[in-house]
Amino acid sequence: MGTAAEPAWTGLPPGLLRMRRLLLVVWLGLLTAAVGLLPGLFAGPVWALLALPPLALLLWGWVMLGRNWRSWRYAERADDLLISRGVLWREETVVPYGRMQLVEVTSGPVERHFGLASVQLHTAAAATDATIPGLEPAEAERLRDRLTALGEARSAGL
Amino acid sequence: MSTPAAEPAISRPHEAAERRLHPVTPLRRAWAPVTVVVGWAVHDPGQAQKQLTKLTATTLLAGLAALVLAAALYGFLTWWFTHFAVTETELRIRTGLLFRRTAHIRLDRLQAVDVTRPLLARIAGVAKLKLDVIGTAKKDELAYLGEAEARRLRAELLARAAGFAPATAHEVGEAPARTLLHVPPRMLAVSLLLTGATWGPLAAALVVPTVLWFVTHSLWTVFAVGVPLAGAATRSAGRFATSYDWTVGESPDGLRIDHGLLDRAHETVPPGRVQAVRIVEPLLWRRRGWVHVRLDVAGSSNSVLVPVAPREAAEAVIARVLPGVTVPSSLSRPPRRAGWCVPFWWRGHGLAVTDTVFAARRGLLRRSLSLVPHAKVQSVRLTRGPWERLLRVADIHVDTGANKTVTARLRDAEEAQALLYAQADRSRTGRRDARPDRWMAS
Known part of the structure; x- marks a missing residue:
């Protein structure tokens, strides 16, 4: 039974970081180009400096996404699942397998394109927010099957 | 659930007979259009007066009569098409004229049963029966039944939910209640x-x-x-x-709460359904030593256990509601440095963890102490904001099945980390000796 020993943490695969950074670069890159080029062409080259704030935002976002991605990790212990996340606001969630009501694997169109899926656990308490985003589909399915099997074995009601 | 062994139980030839609600029921709908008209007149008096002067008394009366008739017809039809039946494991409600709806409510998942008698219903000698199962809608209440029938049905539903043999469930009758507390x-x-x-x-x-x-x-x-x-x-x-006349009683089929001056309500919460209890102590009650106790039951709207009572009496009731739980008397405060995070109010926060219960207190003037039995904890969370991390403190959140979260704020970071894992372990082991869903079946 896991008690004092540090659990074996698993980080998220790099795919999620790649997807988020790409989205960031695409959107903010377009904005930077638009804000820099249009006033630069029509109002004078000095106005191209307007592109600096979105560019700064892009660089800052690049770093923050990396930090946020590194902060996500999860551990499957003998009887419960741990999820830890957050950089400034750290949050660590423990969900005993027996309390799981439903395990969900979701994947949006963009996520599917990058070959990613998220696993979400629901208990009878709506406040339980146990989501693991950006897993590889095979890992997501393995986790789902394992959690369901463990949940059935240790099932407990309300 | 498609095992062949389960099939005979489903398609049993001996089905309970379907019943209708009390024949007074259509009347309660007859008043709806009248109230709508009156509501409109009150809402917009100027316009209403202008319209009224245009009409003669006869057209007015005729219109009103037509409205009442239409409403009565609607009420009659809904009553005619609403049936309910009690089977061995379920309460079935079949309703709807155009849009059919059948609800099968599993009795072993029963969270609470309420019999309410509003003033007019009391005069007519009828009562409303409401079953709380997680996810039930407002329309799953049985309104109205004859008073004696409502009481008999409640006893039968509770007996079946408790797991009495189907044949005897009919004759078990009302379980005797023992009064625990009465509020003068x-x-x-x-x-x-x-x-x-x-x-x-x-x-x-x-x-x-x-x-x-x-x-x-x-x-x-x-x-x-x-x-x-x-x-x-x-x-x-x-x-x-x-x-008024708040009475908390105890019976083998659960906790009984009866109250009300004009509208009487009789609530029953079967054993083991209470997820959490909160003891609230307003500032001005403290000198008298009075407390107010609330309870959380999943899927139920009942929330007050004791409106007011001396502390000892309230704690005695809590000991009956959450078996084996004693209200911890001394709570540990957050470390002094937490004062930099929450000035003054940090003193109000407190935490005690016993073998059976997680107890967290908050509030400085109006104190409130929440108790969650370990067996009812669904998940545990630890959160730390930037300022809290600087002061090496953390918050522990305990989520219960009644969609409430109990938070112990500003604990020392290392203590909180240990507590997080320990609480998850306790929540798992606490469940082992919990009662089954059908609490009287051997």
Whole structure:
């Protein structure tokens, strides 16, 4: 039974970081180009400096996404699942397998394109927010099957 | 669930007979259009008067009669098409004229049963029966049944939910109740007078319209503002009426709560359904040693366990509601440095973890102590904001099945980390000796 020993943490695969950074670069890159080029062409080259704030935002976002991605990790212990996340606001969630009501694997169109899926656990308490985003589909399915099997074995009601 | 062994139980030839609701039921719908018309007239008096002068008395009466008739027909049809039946494991409600709806409510998942008798229903000798199962809608209540029938049905449903043999469930009858606590009306009145919720709206209802009158001299403004405020001011009187003759009792089929002056309500919470209990102690009650106790049951709207009682009496009730739980008397405060995070109020926070319960207190003036039995904990979370991390403190959140979260704030970071894992372990082991869903089946 896991008690004092540090659990074996698993980080998220790099795919999620790649997807988020790409989205960031695409959107903010377009904005930077638009804000820099249009006033630069029509109002004078000095106005191209307007592109600096979105560019700064892009660089800052690049770093923050990396930090946020590194902060996500999860551990499957003998009887419960741990999820830890957050950089400034750290949050660590423990969900005993027996309390799981439903395990969900979701994947949006963009996520599917990058070959990613998220696993979400629901208990009878709506406040339980146990989501693991950006897993590889095979890992997501393995986790789902394992959690369901463990949940059935240790099932407990309300 | 498609095992062949389960099939005979499903398609059993011996089905319970379907029944209809009490024949008074259609009448309750007959009043709806009248109230709508009256509501419209009150809402927009000028327009209503203009319309009224256009009509003659005969057309008015005829229109009203037609409305009432149509409503009565609607009420009759809904009554005619609503059936319910009690089977071995379920309560089935079949309803709807155009849009058919059949609800099968599993009795072993029963969270609470309420029999309520509003004033008019009491005069007519009928009662409303409501079953709380997680996810049930408002329309899954049985309104109305004859009073004796409602009581018999409640006893039968509880007996079946408890797991009595189907044949005997009919004859088990009402389980005898033992009174645990009765709130005298005097104490209730005094307790309401000692809360800010009584005096605040009353003062507002007196002061605001007066000030408005001197500022605007417009009668309409004063009325428009004063009427809702006066409504809010009478809320305490309403609370007195609902909490009048509050009796908490105990019976083999669960906790009984009976209350009400005009509208009587009889609530039953089967054993093991209470997710959490909260003891609230308003500032002005502290000298008298009175407390207010609330309870959380999943999927149920009942929330008050004891409106007011001396602390010892309330704790005795809690010991019956959550078996084996004693209210911890001493709680540990957050470390002193937490004062930099939450000035003054950090003293109000406290935590105690015993073998059976997780207890967290908050509030400095109006103290509230939440108790969650370990067996009812669904998940545990630890959160730390930037400022809290600087001070090496953390918050522990415990989520219960009644969609409530109990938070122990500002614990020492290392203590919190240990507590997080320990609480998850306790929540798992605490479940082992919990009661089964059918608490009387061997």
